[in-house]
Amino acid sequence: MTQTDPTTPERTEPEASGLGTPVAFPTPLGVFPALADDGVVRIRNVRYATAARFAPPSPVELDPTESAHLRSVRIACPQPPSPSEQLLGRPLRGTTPDEDCLRLSITRPEGELDEPLPVMVWVHGGSHVSGAGDLAGYDPAALVREQRVIVVAVTSRLGLLGYPTDGAHPANLGLLDLIAAFRWVREHVAAFGGDPDLVTAFGQSSGADAIAHLLAADGAEGLIRRVILQSAPLGIRTGRREMQERMRDAAGPLDPVASLDDLFAAQARAKAAAAGSGLRSSMPFGPRYGRAPLPAEADMEDRWRERAAGLDVLLTWNHDETSFFFEVDPKLAALAARPVVGRLARGLIVRRTTDVVYRRDARRFARLLADGGANVQVAGFDGHPEGGALGSAHAIEVGLLFPATDAWADSALLAPDGARTLVEAGAALRAAWAGFAREGRLASPTVPTGHGWTGGLRSVTP
Template structure:
């Protein structure tokens, strides 16, 4: 199984063949004790080659019944849970020693900073890698109470964000050994993953680590004004011992999530980055920092047409609204449009304007995919089955109902081609519309 060797500057990593791709999985990019900052791993300096043949462990998390119903599968699908989750996995096309270095795409998974994992089956990049001849790196980072609540009792804030930056340093340093181009690295991530990418762009110490970004459905509209929410959660944490069990931490986290629902939309994603704590600037300076750094990256940012339609079927008040004769469904659709604008579309457009620089490209896109009779048409997460996995994987997903396996494969290939084209050069056509799938345009000054 471990018949492919990659010789890095710190030791040999053994990969494995998996159908039409080559993988090197479960590679530790850093180590960290609980509530400690990540440190560069020394695992690759052992005398023996490192067998990268196991999937990366996921950060401890609670099961999400909503995701199970929408995706038609358990997202983690048997992945082990471990606080020491600072691992990454690399997927690449069959090696061709004569080829030039390939573009590198680094996937930052979403999940409200609470759930998900880089090696979740729903994020399998094999089709993207095979079709587009790119290298994809899926990374893990700490979540929830393990990675996104600090600034008290000598516990640093933003540990999950620091994990992501540590992963990028590892990739920059070692990806050439896998045939990747360290001078052509694109970050792409959805939902909280897109939000994390945007905030990495404002962080200290990230110069030269990546060159382009694809920010998918980032909830930038709820990034501000969360200080009171954070303080409330910290008060609940202060009485818990630092050596509490994982089970105790997850139980407390679930209690926090339930109590935050009364706060409103911001309480639906209470965990996240904490401004004014390393490596981030103060909240009132973030936009200034983004504007100052605009010339460093090409940007593709976008949203789905009906983002919040994902959540409507699971909220009882909205279910009742939809059932009101004549006015119910139009009112629900109006609410979906307005909340999509407020949380995703409008702040995404503001971010695009901040990123404008005469030397780099900035594009906005919108995904319109799905059938008219599917309530999840063009909803949050609809881009995931188009980019990842296989047509067989998504057979039972409510998101994809009404679309055939052939349509998913064909239309997904079109979207994957756009993402990879941007990753190669940062330049797309000035504008493009594929009806029923995606439209984009270049943002001009």
């Protein structure tokens, strides 16, 4: 099938920007300002919706030139500093905070296409309070170029801006943003060479948590065909009401015209109030049940079963997920540093919390979806850089999927030398993810890592 695809982009400026050479990218929807570099074209910061503070997103009329001034800008929802910033190599370096952040970026192969390509929509992690879709460390160029897929990276509202704690505003704005983004993809991605009937949502950590909830959300029906959930913290999704009530009381009424400093102070109070809720307090913000677009907590499993038929789902977790948090939590770091007992305690805690937060409920969720008719695969990942002290920690596979070597160079997560070999080490994993996007299954039960790494992905029984 020959696609009514744009011709080769026209180069509009002689000098390259830091993200590629500016080009004019023609589509049936109009000519979009874009950037071309290393075999891919990036159409960046396209507005998928608009929203006032604490208001649901509203559709917008597509304007190809609206984001022309933003094609070399990385936009993030405003957010306070994250304790994981240093471990991840300061991923927000070079970003511009902006509440007008309901935007997505499209990366596709350069040149004409013989047929529509699978679409992979990336939803980033960050505990629903940090990160952005179009960070330097999430550069999908290698995935797009090697595997001939289209990657759409979505940025949405976070923290109190995305998940207000009071009862005066919609509680799940971040989820509503994502629904608007997937609806935009459904309606418009064909103009960029993508197949709207072959959309795979893939996300890590809170991004995977958000995608899981989208599968049960009103308004998201039919928008996603395939799902890859990496390290979804499904073990802490239930029993959150009391914690959320404490957060509401601590944050107080939320003023739509308050300064960001005041909102961040309220967010800090809400986070502090979540303490005492066990492992749930490690990710206090996020989807709230019984508030649009989600059913009540007691009805979630039935809703997932009802929606499961026809879905292809891959769930993964990392072998040493919570070793990540020993590097960012001062109390855990102090415990691990104790002579003799520290190392033993760390190992026991990592095994137990990895199971409770990630592995156990991923398998349970897999069985639930399979009961509803979904095609489900489950796999554990134990890959890590050779000589690495953290094992297969939370988020360690993300760099393999998005091997932006320079962006990951300062990440202690990939020490001692894992960042340098990301391109070679992650080739098989990128092929596996793209293969799932095409076929709805992993072609092999094992996916090794390459040069400089050890271990890999291994399918297991749910």
